[in-house]
Amino acid sequence: MDQRVSVITLGVADLGRAREFYQALGWRQGNDEADDVAFFQAGGMVFALWDRAMLAEDSAVSDAGGWGGVTLAHNAGSAEAVDKIINEARAAGAVIGREPARTFWGGYSGVFIDPDGHPWEVAHNPGWTLRADGTIGLGTG
Amino acid sequence: MDQRVSVITLGVADLGRAREFYQALGWRQGNDEADDVAFFQAGGMVFALWDRAMLAEDSAVSDAGGWGGVTLAHNAGSAEAVDKIINEARAAGAVIGREPARTFWGGYSGVFIDPDGHPWEVAHNPGWTLRADGTIGLGTG
16 A cells, blocks of 8 residues: 555535635635535645545444544645634634644644534644645655 | 645554554654654655544544544555555454445445544545556546
C-alpha cells in the first residue's frame, strides 16, 4: 500500500448546507452539483462531502454520532494567514473552537468547526516546508 | 482558504500499536519514533497518528467514541491492486469491513478498519485519473 491518501470523505447531514460552507471559503466543486456527493479537487487528492448515514453504511461502521477521532489541518504560510482563514471561517458560519494563538509545538494555530462538527486546525508550522503549490513536507529541507 | 488539506490526524489509543499497523502496510514514519506523534509523509500532505484524547482536546471537540463521520480512501490502479492491498491489511491485522467487489458507482472497492476503528476504502475508480506519482484527479482528462 503506497504511503498516500487519495480521498477524504466527510459525512454530512445536509449536503447543500455543507457545500455552501466550503464554497463560502472559496472552494469550488469539481463534479455536477446535482450529484448526491460533492467532490473537490484538493491538490493531488480529492475532498468529498456525502450523506453521513450512507457513508457509515458504505464504510462498514456504526455511527457513534459526534466526533470520531479524525481532525484535518490546513497549513498556511504565516500567522497572519492563519488569522485571515479563521476569520473567513467565522464569516462563513463556523464555530471557532480555538482562537489562533501560539502553540506548544512552536507554531501558531486556531481551530474552526464546520457545520457538521468536523474540526479543522489552521496552522502555521515554521518547522515544515509549505511549497508554492500547496504541498507540504516534513522538515525544513 | 486554498482548496487543499495539509494534514490528516487519526486519534489512536496506543501509538505503538497504530504505528506497527501502518508499518506493516509498508509505511515509514518521517519523524523520531520517540516523539508522541507519528508523522508520515503521504505525497504532498502529512498523515499523523496521535493520542485520541489529546487530539480531541487540541481540536476543541468532545469525543463521542467510535466512528465520527470521516472515511479515508486509497485509490489503486486496478481491481487486482485493490485485492492485494486488502489482503495486506488483513495480514496486518485489520478487520475487513467489506470484501472487495464491484461498486454501485462503476468501480471496485473494499474496506478495511484499522486497529482504532478508522475505516479505509481501497478503491479502483476507472472514472478518475491516478497518476504515477500517486496523485489523483477528478475525471479521466
